[in-house]
Amino acid sequence: KAGVTQTPRYLIKTRGQQVTLSCSPISGHRSVSWYQQTPGQGLQFLFEYFSETQRNKGNFPGRFSGRQFSNSRSEMNVSTLELGDSALYLCASSLGTGDSTDTQYFGPGTRLTVL
Amino acid sequence: ILNVEQSPQSLHVQEGDSTNFTCSFPSSNFYALHWYRWETAKSPEALFVMTLNGDEKKKGRISATLNTKEGYSYLYIKGSQPEDSATYLCVPNAGNNRKLIWGLGTSLAVNP
Numbered sequence: 001k002a003g004v005t006q007t008p009r010y011l012i013k014t015r016g017q018q019v020t021l022s023c024s025p026i027s028g029h030r031s032v033s034w035y036q037q038t039p040g041q042g043l044q045f046l047f048e049y050f051s052e053t054q055r056n057k058g059n060f061p062g063r064f065s066g067r068q069f070s071n072s073r074s075e076m077n078v079s080t081l082e083l084g085d086s087a088l089y090l091c092a093s094s095l096g097t098g099d100s101t102d103t104q105y106f107g108p109g110t111r112l113t114v115l
Numbered sequence: 116i117l118n119v120e121q122s123p124q125s126l127h128v129q130e131g132d133s134t135n136f137t138c139s140f141p142s143s144n145f146y147a148l149h150w151y152r153w154e155t156a157k158s159p160e161a162l163f164v165m166t167l168n169g170d171e172k173k174k175g176r177i178s179a180t181l182n183t184k185e186g187y188s189y190l191y192i193k194g195s196q197p198e199d200s201a202t203y204l205c206v207p208n209a210g211n212n213r214k215l216i217w218g219l220g221t222s223l224a225v226n227p
Contacts, residue, residue, distance in 0.1 A: 043217040056214070090158070100146035100208040101166060106158035
């Protein structure tokens with residue numbers, strides 16, 4: 001079974017631009033979660049999508065948005081980029097049962113650099 | 116605010132040494148505990164998920180125990196190898212909103 005894939009792997013943008021990141025989950029997984037990781041910080045939860053609907057949301061500004069398609073693929077968009085948005089963005093997929101034991105499987109991440 | 120604390124923050128051992136880390140989490144409203152291993156330049160990899168007090172899980176040379184009453188979990192690595200070098204993350208699912216709580220983990224370096 002193919003793992004979680006993310007594209008692109010690396011991205012360089014300038015302040016004020018917007019960016020779209022893509023995530024393809026493991027086949028059969030219906031939940032996709034997005035995380036941000038910056039140096040010295042644990043994974044920060046952005047949001048979770050399940051069946052094309054945002055099911056959970058973290059504490060990020062509205063510049064961060066996402067969506068999920070009918071095939072469970074998900075995209076994350078960041079508008080009006082700021083220097084502080086430079087980070088590793090990870091996507092994780094799971095079955096989406098809602099059970100606390102539902103295990104997340106991570107993609108390789110997208111390294112975003114904002115200049 | 117619910118927090119997870121892992122100790123030590125980092126650890127350097129020699130190949131062949133056995134080692135263990137501690138994870139502390141709030142014991143109230145506990146639902147499950149996940150352990151992940153995150154090697155540099157790779158994705159976090161799920162190791163175990165545990166739910167019951169007294170649970171023990173094992174995967175090769177790595178094992179974990181869970182005490183939900185006092186809110187801690189131990190991860191043991193027997194006979195550490197250089198390929199065990201990674202950050203080990205303990206991730207409880209706890210709290211009223213049943214969210215995963217991600218900490219900074221324990222960074223393990225195994226010297227050959």
